[in-house]
Amino acid sequence: MTVGAHRGQPAGSPAGQATLYTADWVLPISAAPIRNGGVLVEQGIIRWVGAVREMPPQITDAVPVEALGAAVLMPGLVNAHTHLELTTLRGFLEGFDFRDWLRTLTEVRRDLLTMDDLVDASRVGIAEALRHGITTMADTTDSAAPLQAMHELGVRGIGYVEVFGPDPAQCATSIARLQERVLTLRAQDTSLVQVGVSPHAPYTVSAALFAATATLAREQALPMAVHIAESAAETAFVRDGAGAFAERLQARGIAVAPQARSPIALLDACGVLACRPLLIHAIRVDDEDLARVADRGARIVHCPISNAKLGHGIAPLDRMLAHGVAVGLGSDSVASNDRMHLLDEARQATLWHAVRSGVPDSLDAHTALRLATQGGADALGLGDVIGTLDTGKAADLVAFPLDVALVGPVFDPAVTLVHVLAGRAEASFVSVAGAVLVRNGSVTVGAASLIDGSMTRLVAAASRLEQWRHRGPA
Structure with missing residues (x-):
């Protein structure tokens, strides 16, 4: 295609x-x-x-x-965290705990969806975004298919190309591959669409790879995003070297050592926070973490519906804002949210904020809309252009x-x-x-x-997924 x-x-x-x-x-x-x-x-x-x-x-x-x-x-709404290439998986990954949800998503994405499927999914996802008033998307992608769809459909966006490698021995190979991909994709940057990088998360990226990606981002002035402080399992993995993520890596022969620090502190030690990255989720953070985030000029994207659906908890939005951190709103993928409606994210942010604080309307509608527009623009470094x-x-x-x-x-x-x-x-x-x-x-x-052609093909791809579901993985 x-x-x-x-x-x-x-x-x-x-x-x-x-x-x-x-x-x-x-x-x-x-x-x-x-x-x-x-x-x-x-x-x-x-x-x-x-x-x-x-x-x-x-x-x-x-x-x-x-x-x-x-x-x-x-102003057009700014969706500060999406996974457009996963639009085919809407409603598909129900009833899993987070570890199995991630594992199944990875297997399905790798084994059942082609590059053409991912481009079609990205186009349909952008169509949904436009229908709901979203003009800018910050997409985290393994395939770079969303970048193609953004260029084609005329929206504004950043495509953060993911890098994985929990084994330190993989670091040189992983960073070389990422650098090659970014060099190719960056040649296609326009005034609307640009490429960035995303070391995925602490349980899929070694400290060495975090540091190498930070160096690449600094040297080439690349935007960066990272999933961080999302779950209790992640905190246990980083702080104690224990839990489900540790067990899975150890089963692959990858050594896991306790870091005795928070996920945010780990990023800081690896030089990631110095790149002023977009921190995705940041649910399990305390005031010490947020002071560190604010001091480094990093930004946060709050995904209230996805956080709730996956059972991860309620992010301390009030503390983020109190520390002066730039915060935007994101839908995450429709695999974890089922739809991409940023006004709904704004509403849920107000409700969860009231639940957490015990004060009705402690996050008012005007502030919620600011997060969905100006806040998102600031979080993406686009505050002088849009929002x-x-x-x-x-x-x-x-x-x-x-x-x-x-x-x-x-x-x-x-x-x-x-x-x-x-x-x-x-x-x-x-x-x-x-x-x-x-x-x-x-x-x-x-x-x-x-979009119509992509939607037709998306239905066919979904049919393959349904057959796989009934048959079960090999």
Whole structure:
């Protein structure tokens, strides 16, 4: 399967001409909601934001207006952690504990899914993201298939290429392979899509490989992400050299020694935190860990629904924010979440925060939306480019319609989005860098044909998985 003629030229409408987008509500995130507001876009950049009545008539008279009507117009959502290539596994890995869940996922991904399957899954995953108002994705990938799909469909994203190797003896080979892959993929970077690296997790990456990956990231200025402090089993593995992960490695003849430190402290000792990485999950962290994270300038992505479904616990979001850590929201893969709806993540973040703190509305809707937009942008190092509706930023916009059943009245658009529309809102309009990718609730024609073909093939791939499930692994 080859990349279509979309790379470097997004699949949506032209981004060059000036257009004024108006809506009943404009939600800049960086400022108070604006009733009957507008956003002026030219050459893919936001040129003006405000109440339409305050816009100079010489501009309104000269610029085409696209009225989005009864809708909230806001910055595109930033999904700071995805695994798009696993979209085929939605609803497939139910009823496993975490170790068996990981083992089964690895076997199925390796033995049953081809590269073409992974590209198709990534396209369908991006279609779901666009449908739910997500314009930027930070994807952790073993195959790099999501990078191809991002280029084709015109979205913004980072593809963190994973590296594995729990045996220190594998380090030189693993880092050489990663460096070669990154060199090839980085040649395809655009203003929208870039490649990064991801040493997977402490139970799949040796300390030597963590250190080598950190050196590579520093030398080549590569973004980095790492799964960390996700489970009790991981903490036992790092701190005590014990538990399910240790037993599995020891069965393979790989020595496991207790580190007598937290997973976060391990990353710091290996030079990873100095790279200001994106720390995925960070559930089992304390104030000492978070002080270390803040001091190094590392960032965190909070995945409340995936964390809950896998039984890992509730991340201390309140303490992260108190320490001044940049925090975004992520859905994780649909293999552990079943859907990619960032407004639902925002709602769940508010609810879990209230449960943890015992204080109702201790994380309010406006803060939750900030995490889903500006927070995610900051966590990915893109805060100067996206995340708010401010003059000079890229026109990554999304509109959520309000004229749907059982929504009104709207007293506060942020509350409506987070607590009324979460889990069911579908975007009526989406643009990335000014290029329109969704209009009237439908993906633009060029992208739709690509996605439809992938969806058809995805169903066939799912049929193979179902046969494997009934037959069982060999």
